[in-house]
Amino acid sequence: SRFEYVKTFEQDFPMLPNTYLVVRVDGRSFHKFTTEHEFTKPNDTKGLGLMNDCALSVFREFPDVVLGYGQSDEYSFVLRRSSNLYSRRASKITTGIVSVFAASYVYLWPKWFLTKPLKYVPSFDGRIVAYPSDQNIRDYISWRQADCHINNLYNTCFWNLVLRSGMTEAEANKALQGTQAAQKNEILFQKFQINYNQESAMFRKGSILVRAKLKQQKQQQQQTAPDVSAPMVDSVPSASSTPDVEILHDDVIGQTFWDTYTILQ
Amino acid sequence: SRFEYVKTFEQDFPMLPNTYLVVRVDGRSFHKFTTEHEFTKPNDTKGLGLMNDCALSVFREFPDVVLGYGQSDEYSFVLRRSSNLYSRRASKITTGIVSVFAASYVYLWPKWFLTKPLKYVPSFDGRIVAYPSDQNIRDYISWRQADCHINNLYNTCFWNLVLRSGMTEAEANKALQGTQAAQKNEILFQKFQINYNQESAMFRKGSILVRAKLKQQKQQQQQTAPDVSAPMVDSVPSASSTPDVEILHDDVIGQTFWDTYTILQ
Amino acid sequence: SRFEYVKTFEQDFPMLPNTYLVVRVDGRSFHKFTTEHEFTKPNDTKGLGLMNDCALSVFREFPDVVLGYGQSDEYSFVLRRSSNLYSRRASKITTGIVSVFAASYVYLWPKWFLTKPLKYVPSFDGRIVAYPSDQNIRDYISWRQADCHINNLYNTCFWNLVLRSGMTEAEANKALQGTQAAQKNEILFQKFQINYNQESAMFRKGSILVRAKLKQQKQQQQQTAPDVSAPMVDSVPSASSTPDVEILHDDVIGQTFWDTYTILQ
Amino acid sequence: SRFEYVKTFEQDFPMLPNTYLVVRVDGRSFHKFTTEHEFTKPNDTKGLGLMNDCALSVFREFPDVVLGYGQSDEYSFVLRRSSNLYSRRASKITTGIVSVFAASYVYLWPKWFLTKPLKYVPSFDGRIVAYPSDQNIRDYISWRQADCHINNLYNTCFWNLVLRSGMTEAEANKALQGTQAAQKNEILFQKFQINYNQESAMFRKGSILVRAKLKQQKQQQQQTAPDVSAPMVDSVPSASSTPDVEILHDDVIGQTFWDTYTILQ
Ligand SMILES: Nc1nc2c(ncn2[C@H]2C[C@H](O)[C@@H](COP(=O)(O)OP(=O)(O)OP(=O)(O)O)O2)c(=O)[nH]1
Ligand SMILES: Nc1nc2c(ncn2[C@H]2C[C@H](O)[C@@H](COP(=O)(O)OP(=O)(O)OP(=O)(O)O)O2)c(=O)[nH]1
Ligand SMILES: Nc1nc2c(ncn2[C@H]2C[C@H](O)[C@@H](COP(=O)(O)OP(=O)(O)OP(=O)(O)O)O2)c(=O)[nH]1
Ligand SMILES: Nc1nc2c(ncn2[C@H]2C[C@H](O)[C@@H](COP(=O)(O)OP(=O)(O)OP(=O)(O)O)O2)c(=O)[nH]1
Ligand SMILES: O=P(O)(O)OP(=O)(O)OP(=O)(O)O
Ligand SMILES: O=P(O)(O)OP(=O)(O)OP(=O)(O)O
Ligand SMILES: O=P(O)(O)OP(=O)(O)OP(=O)(O)O
Ligand SMILES: O=P(O)(O)OP(=O)(O)OP(=O)(O)O
Ligand SMILES: [Mg+2]
Ligand SMILES: [Mg+2]
Ligand SMILES: [Mg+2]
Ligand SMILES: [Mg+2]
Ligand SMILES: [Mg+2]
Ligand SMILES: [Mg+2]
Ligand SMILES: [Mg+2]
Ligand SMILES: [Mg+2]
Ligand SMILES: [Mg+2]
Ligand SMILES: [Mg+2]
Ligand SMILES: [Mg+2]
Ligand SMILES: [Mg+2]
Structure with missing residues (x-):
């Protein structure tokens, strides 16, 4: 038809070849939603389990995703650097992943929250970023895990002060202002007998999704230090229904994880 | 942290100011899904009603959306040209809309399909396009409606030939090859006593969503010609629960619609 | 060869169709160069004449350029909105124009500066911007001319204070700080008997290049008000060797210019 | 002024960090120009010497350029991957380089062509491309050198057939159609007693510009094989006036060059 010329206004943006692609989705206004x-x-725990379950959907739908990392209301997905998914068109990849996730x-809400009604439709923003080197992509994942650590240590103190010490939110905020990590650990231990390192690893480290086939065979010797933290509460359905994807709550800033799984290549 | 530098790799793409922005979402592999x-x-009818209902969600969430047009497994949303939504960041707008839609x-599936189970998660791709002039945006909407018309006339013939004349899909395809619109109308009328113009307007014209406040007051005189097509089957829930948005199945290629609603400004 | 894959890393950026394209070039470090x-x-005067002459080269080389505007060390070129030059590829258009200009x-330096040696190679940066509406492109040109006016009024005061009143640059700067246009006019008149409006129009208004064929026939009646400013010193070679391009020093903020020349269509 | 909003329409495109940036300039319509x-x-030889001299200007002006490669009417410039030149803004880098080159x-024409007049203004297009890995950037340079080889072998045959065997251009073209490299070498040797490998290295390999300080100290042992080709005709001015930049005509496809110069880091 004589209208077809409008198609030419579409401006395709292909992502640079030979780079790791990261799609990060983040809950829109999840302060309100939660x-x-x-x-x-x-x-x-159920909210985070649901997030992990959604991430598994993404793994099932997009074979080029080699790594996932989730914390709070966000999830990052790493595509292998040689991926040619949708000819690397930015919009196609980003919207494909964000809409599967959303x-x-x-879809999975009732599996995790049973009869609790979903009051309204949750949604997520999404973006895609290219990382040229192995170091860059490791630093990206480290950035998100460091963010998880900082926020979770703070929030653990904050909510204990509010919920168990009876402080107002303003008071708790003031009490924590300017404190270092060590001081926050101290507060938790002195006031609430909480050893932060024994809190749930999922809360402290976030969740890592990896394809099992990427696990190195010789990984017996390279074992990560045993995690002494509280075991995940298992009164929730298992997200791990896809046999070939593992959910970990390990440290990804150090070397061990990257020796254990061949993510980067 | 020392990892924060990776944030600088994000490449924001702001859409050109003073242009109409169109976000089009389209069902991923809906051949299979349907x-x-x-x-x-x-x-x-229920599937199309559900699509319209999802579009209403988008209207509720994004006040800058002034027009929606849907047909088949796709929906287009037009943002006013002065919109500063998310500072016009391409990813933010596109993923916001596509994830609300998906x-x-x-969320709304059970409202339309009752107990029919959703077998797996549907998803949508999304893209954003800028249109500089009023004519361009009218031509865009006309392009989608012309596409709807062409496909629907073809599909109506095709499926009547298959389902009511017992042709195989290959035979039906061959019978229609090279036929003009007039011939297809003739086939429908001769073989199936179908007056194509009396088919459901939603099927022939697609669905238009407009905010009621954009309706011109003087529109009594500018009335569009009464639609003589079959009334929409109303055994389905009403999507029109948001009072300020109207769902139309009118012609948008001619002038009348644009005189009746002040979409462009 | 097996190396050809690297060609696929080129990311072409086509400018949005149906928009005016502006390429603005600006002297790199012209503070030092001048x-x-x-x-x-x-x-x-010779420096500005040379700039105009370079702009004429651009007009000769790129027929889609419909308007040029120059002041100081910069020149803007407007391409008609329907231009399909290099399929609107941003880099091709920008580098084509900037390299012809540079x-x-x-090449033209000796024509204007005769035996004065060019001590080193001058160069220019360039950028391309899309403007969707007639108003936008008019505002763009107005922006540059308003900038010309503000800078020139200031600089005229400043250099008279320095060169004719013996102020240091710091003193002149301080004397002008916070002054309004009216006050600057007053200073020029009281201290130096300069009626700013009679200064050279090229200095006050900059230079406009238009193709003669775009001049309206009926323009006799729509004559612009006669320019009472000092005539351009003509001891310099004429840049206007291309008969079909006119060099003006008129106001482009008001309506008259746009009635006289059919630039926008 | 009220016009300043138009500045916001500029769409800056920053190149991805941590990638090698290549700016390639290429003569516009140099078929005609030459x-x-x-x-x-x-x-x-003088034309190629002039190109090298222009490239030296680029090296002087842009310290982040670590490698140059020229052949025919084109030159490529590699910026180190950590470069933050102009905050990596694509237009600024590209237009800066292309306008210095043009x-x-x-400017340098008379130095190489003496009194031969420059009939009109030559110009160049320019583009910028990001390469993520060391291998990619090596492959890029190899691509250009392989292109040089293929074209030069062909052109050497072609012009000898035309100029020395009296063939028409059509005949020469036909004679060479479908021939492999070995056959072309044979033609040169049999018909014209030309040992292609002894042709000027600048013609066969193109020109490489590197900063002398990047030369490895231990390079005595890693010596490249002595070049037995014809010495460059030296009746032309020396382009190598900038002491810290070397002009080579070596092979860059093999490993030796990259061991000798620390370009990549
Ligand atoms: N109570 C509770 N809140 C959570 C949990 N996970 C995330 N949230 C909340 C905490 C934050 O308010 C919010 C995530 O912060 P964001 O920076 O993403 O802000 P938000 O989503 O509100 O706005 P945005 O649309 O992302 O700009 O979600 C959780 O497990 N429990
Ligand atoms: N039976 C039935 N099928 C429909 C209806 N609406 C859409 N579809 C089907 C027909 C097409 O096969 C498909 C839409 O065509 P598309 O070109 O969007 O292809 P599809 O979604 O399969 O692939 P895509 O991921 O968009 O490239 O959806 C409907 O109301 N009824
Ligand atoms: N004396 C003199 N100077 C001029 C004339 N035209 C322009 N200039 C100088 C004044 C300014 O210092 C400079 C233009 O200012 P810009 O903002 O473009 O700065 P500049 O080119 O130095 O740096 P840039 O590379 O553009 O960021 O050129 C002229 O006719 N006479
Ligand atoms: N005679 C002669 N011609 C040369 C020499 N170096 C380059 N050329 C010519 C051969 C080609 O016709 C032309 C370069 O080919 P291009 O593919 O760049 O085409 P051209 O510049 O004509 O068009 P373009 O604007 O780049 O698309 O320059 C030389 O040393 N001697
Ligand atoms: O999806 P199609 O085939 O209707 O055409 P398109 O949407 O323009 O193609 P793509 O989805 O690949 O952009
Ligand atoms: O959303 P924030 O505040 O964590 O930070 P951001 O995601 O970088 O900001 P934006 O969502 O606006 O890109
Ligand atoms: O100019 P060519 O033909 O060598 O090939 P190209 O440079 O890749 O084409 P273009 O100049 O159009 O980008
Ligand atoms: O160069 P300036 O200072 O006039 O302002 P600009 O041109 O907008 O800045 P830049 O050259 O850095 O784009
Ligand atoms: Mg955010
Ligand atoms: Mg959020
Ligand atoms: Mg968040
Ligand atoms: Mg599609
Ligand atoms: Mg589809
Ligand atoms: Mg479709
Ligand atoms: Mg500038
Ligand atoms: Mg300047
Ligand atoms: Mg300037
Ligand atoms: Mg080319
Ligand atoms: Mg060329
Ligand atoms: Mg070339």
Whole structure:
């Protein structure tokens, strides 16, 4: 038809070849969403389990995804650097992943929250970023895990002060202002007998998704130090229904993880 | 942390100011999805109603959306040219809309399909395009409606030939090859006593969403010609729960629609 | 060869169709260049004439350029909105224009500066911007002319204070700080008997290049008000060797210019 | 002023960090330019020397350029991967380099062509491409050198057939159609007693510019094989006036060059 010329206004943006592609999705206004749905503070085990389950959907749908990392209301997905998914068109990849994630969140909600009603539709923003080197992509994942650590240590103190010491939110905020990590550990231990390192690894480290086939055979000797933290509460359905994807809550800043799994190549 | 530098790799792409922005979402592999969920061929009234309902979610969430147009497994949303939504960042706008749409599709599924189970998670791709002039944006909408017309006329013939004349799909395809619109109308009328112009307007014209406040007051006189087509089957829930948005199935290629609604400004 | 895959890393960026394209070139480090080559302060008639002559080269080389505007060390070129030059590829258009301009500056230098040696190679940066509407492109040109006016009024005061009142640059700067346009006019008139409006129009308004064929026939009646400013010193070679391009020093903020020349269509 | 909003329409495109940036400039319509200026066929030593001299200008102006490669009417410049030149803004880098190159071509013309007049202004297009890995950037340079080899072998045969065997251009073209490299070498040797490997290295390999400080100290042992080809005709001015930049005509496809110069880091 004489209208078809409008198609030529589409500006395709292909991502640079030979780079790792990261798609990060993040809950839109999840401060409100988690409040309205009365998520446990600061961490809701079922909420995080649901996020991991949505990430598994993404792994099933996009074979080029080699690594996932989730914490709070966000999830990052790494595509292998040689991926030619959708000819690396930025919009296609980003919207494919974000819409699988968002639709899965609603689809899987009842599996995790049973009869608790979903009051309204949750949604996610998404972006795609290219990382040229192995170091860059490791630093990216480290950045998100460091962010997880900082926020979770703070939030654990904050909500214990509010919920168990009876402080107002303003008071708790003031009490923590300017404190270093060591001091926050101290507060937790002195006031609440909490050894932060024994808190749930999922809360402290976030969740890592990797394809099992990428696990190195010789990994017996390279064992990560045993995790002494509290075992994950298992009164929730298992997200791990896809046999070939593992969910870990390990450190990804050090070398061990990257020796154990051949993510980068 | 020392990892924060990776944030600088994000490449923001702001859409050109003073242009109409169109976000088009399209079902990913809906050939498969509609088959597996046994949608009526060629048009499933409930499926289209659900699409319209998802579009209403988008209207509720994004006040800058002034026009929606849907047909088949796709929906286009037009943002006013002065919109500063997310500072016009391409990814933010596109992923916001596509994830509201995708999550709504799952959320609203039971409202339209009752107990029919959703077998797996549907998803949508999305793209954003800038149109500089009023004529360009009208031509865009006309392009989609012309596409709807061409496909629907073809599909109506095709599925009547297959389902009512017992042709194989290959035979039906061959019978229609090279035929003009007039011949297709003739086939429908001669073989099946179908007056194509009396088919459901939603099937023939697609669905238009507009905010009621954009309706011109003087529109009594500028009335569009009464639609003589079959009334929409109303055994389905009403999508029109948002009072300020109207769902139309009118012609948008001619002048009347644009005189009736002040979309462009 | 097996190396050809590297060609696929090129990321073409086509400019949005149906928009005016502006390429603006600007002298790189012309503060230094004009100082080293002892340009007259604040305006060097030969220097500006050379800039106009370079712009004429651009007009000769690129028929889609419909308007040029120059002042100081910069020149803007407007391409008609329907231009399909290099399929609107951003790099091709920008580098084509900037390199014609830069090479012409060296090529034409002796025509304007005779035996004065060019001490080193001048160069220019360039950028391309899309403007969707007629108003936008008019505002763009107005922006540059308003910039010309503000800078030139200031510089005229500044250099008169320095060169004729014996102020240091710091003193002149301080004397002008916070002054309004009216006050600057007053200073010029009281201290130096200069009626700013009678200064050279090229200095006050900059230079406009238009193709003669775009001049309206009925323009006799729509005559612009006669320019009472000082005539351009004509001891310099004529840049206007291309008969079909006119060099004007008119106001382009008001309506008259746009009625006289059919630039926008 | 009220016009300043138009500045916001500029869409800056920063190149991805941590990638090698290549700017390639290429003569615009140099088929015509070299013909009109009667360049020697297929290689004009003075013309190539001028190109190298322009590239030296680029090296002087942009310290982040670590490698240059030139052949025919084109030159490529590699910026180190950590470069933050102009915050990596694509237009600024590209236009800076292309305009230095183009202006230098005119500026240095008389140094190489003496009194031969420059009939009109030459110009160059330019583009910028990001390469993520060391292998990619080596392959890029290899691509250009392989292109040089293929074209030069062909052109050497072609012009000898035309100029020394009296063939028409059509006949020469036909004679060479479908021939392999070995056959072309044979033609040269049998018909014209030309040992292609002893042709000027600049013609066969192109020109490489490197900063002397990047030369490895231990390079005595890693010596490249002595070049037995014809010495460069030296009746032309020396382009190598910048002491810290070396002009080579070596092989860059093999390993030796990259061991000798620390370009990549
Ligand atoms: N109670 C509770 N809240 C959570 C949990 N996970 C995330 N949240 C909340 C905490 C934050 O308010 C919010 C995530 O912060 P963001 O920076 O993403 O902000 P938000 O999503 O509100 O806005 P955005 O649309 O992303 O700009 O989600 C959880 O497990 N439990
Ligand atoms: N039976 C039935 N099928 C429909 C209806 N609406 C859309 N479809 C089907 C027909 C097409 O096979 C498909 C839409 O065509 P597309 O070109 O979007 O292809 P598809 O979504 O399969 O692939 P894509 O991921 O978009 O490239 O959806 C409907 O109401 N009823
Ligand atoms: N004396 C004299 N100077 C002029 C004339 N035209 C321009 N200039 C000088 C004044 C300014 O210092 C300079 C233009 O200012 P810009 O903002 O473009 O700065 P500049 O080119 O130094 O740096 P840039 O590379 O553009 O960031 O050129 C002239 O006619 N006479
Ligand atoms: N005679 C002669 N011609 C040369 C020499 N170096 C380059 N050329 C000519 C041969 C080609 O016709 C032309 C370069 O080919 P291109 O593919 O760059 O084409 P051209 O510049 O004509 O068009 P373009 O604007 O780049 O698309 O320059 C030389 O040393 N001697
Ligand atoms: O999806 P199609 O085939 O209708 O055409 P398109 O949407 O323009 O193609 P793509 O989805 O690949 O952009
Ligand atoms: O969303 P924030 O505040 O964590 O930070 P951001 O995601 O970098 O900001 P934006 O969502 O606006 O890109
Ligand atoms: O100019 P060519 O033909 O060598 O090939 P190209 O440079 O890749 O083409 P273009 O100049 O159009 O980008
Ligand atoms: O160069 P300036 O300072 O006039 O301002 P600009 O041109 O907008 O800045 P840049 O050259 O850095 O784009
Ligand atoms: Mg955010
Ligand atoms: Mg969020
Ligand atoms: Mg978040
Ligand atoms: Mg498609
Ligand atoms: Mg589809
Ligand atoms: Mg479709
Ligand atoms: Mg500037
Ligand atoms: Mg300047
Ligand atoms: Mg300037
Ligand atoms: Mg080319
Ligand atoms: Mg060329
Ligand atoms: Mg070339």
